[in-house]
Amino acid sequence: SGLEDAVMEYISGKKKATEVAHAVWKNVVRKGDAVVDATCGNGYDTLALVRLVADDARRGRVYGIDLQKHALDSTSSLLDQSITADQLELVELHNACHSNLEEIVPSDANVRLVAFNLGYLPGGDKRIKTETETTLLALEASKRVLVPGGLISVVAYLAHSGGREEFEKVEGFAGELHVDKWFCTKFQMLNRPLAPVLLLIYK
Template identity: 60%
Template sequence: MAAATSLRLYPPNSNPLIFFSRKMVQFRGNSFFSTLRSSSSRFPTSVHPNPIRKPKPKSNGAVSVHPNPKPKPSGIVSVRPIPNGNLEPSGLVSIASSIPPPPPLPGVEGVMMEYICGQRRATLVAHSVWKHIVREGDTVIDATCGNGHDTLALLKMIADDTRKGRVYAMDVQKVALENTSLLLDHSVNPDEKELVELFSMCHTQMGDVVPDGVKVRLVAFNLGYLPGGDKKMITRSDTTLLAIEAAQKILMPGGLISIVAYVGHLGGREEFEKIEAFTSKLPFESWNCCKLQMLNRPLAPVLVFLFKR
């Protein structure tokens, strides 16, 4: 009878489990053993094929832990989301919603953008431009005071402690002067109201109310009819052109003639066209003339600015 023999595959006096575990780690490139390595419980922590890195403390003492990217079956590596980003259902990171909206533009730039977007009236655009021209203590003229909104806006721009500024406001309609006075009573104190002088007269005579030697910083025209009044009482192209000529004579260099022309009522477009023809012929050495007009709103008011060099 043949004698039995035994085959030993591990060194004597060694633990067979640890011996074969180390051998499998040596063959970690083999596809068969790679399946065995997927379970970390089969290996001691010291020989784990993908050890976890210890977090490193930051300068402020805080600890930031980011696990190592692990390859996915598709070969795509997942990346941790960036700060302030949003993880979309697709797994991609979107940062569009994390970008704050641009701040509103200051001053006249913001008003112009709102006007372009249809969110501001032409008169408010004019007021915004005035603020870049008029200074405290200036002399200004409201050539068509109407219900007083332009007069009030000008008063707030020129009023100061010196009380040297003046607003000369005029209109041919008595009701317009009364409405302007009433608005001022409810909007400013008596001392401020004294800086406004109201005249019942045609704006062609504006030069008569300005004291000798005083130059005017701004002359404002808001043409058409009185809102809430008689729509048959309107400004006329012939007197408007004469008033613009009168304003040119008393305006200081660096001053502005501001015109809001309304073209939706009878006679309004003719008035605007004559103003446009007149101002387009002014010498560019002395005047900068421009207009703001909505192209697809034919009845919208038109802004005209005449800046004196």
């Protein structure tokens, strides 16, 4: 399957953590689902999510969030170039902190996936990055909006200032979730200590 191939290629150094994440999403998200991209960045995750939820009945919904307007502009530009007008109608982009997730996502939305790609905007100002405190608040909010059978997907970056601390706090958050309700998995290259880490938190 696509997921098996992605995992094997990750193990052999041919695929990145983000690519494994996308392969996992395909096995979780269904057509018509609501999903959240909590860190839009340049829009590649947002685009992948639109393609997963879009159906002929236009029921899917992607809520994209980023603190930087520049990131949302990049995301919007990528979507304009890559998907149909009907698919574009399924996307809501919000210039906000991901800790405000519950104010953005309607309370009756059945959210199947919340995706985080932590760190700074590629090609942007490296001083502007996700912060541990707001990331933890966003993860707590994600717990509440997620339906059973849903997934919180986090790609964490360790190389930049504050990145390892943020990763360790996210890992701690996952490690403390109740074993009866949550299954938490980590993909990490042990001999590449600065490589991105994928955490999957399944409800």
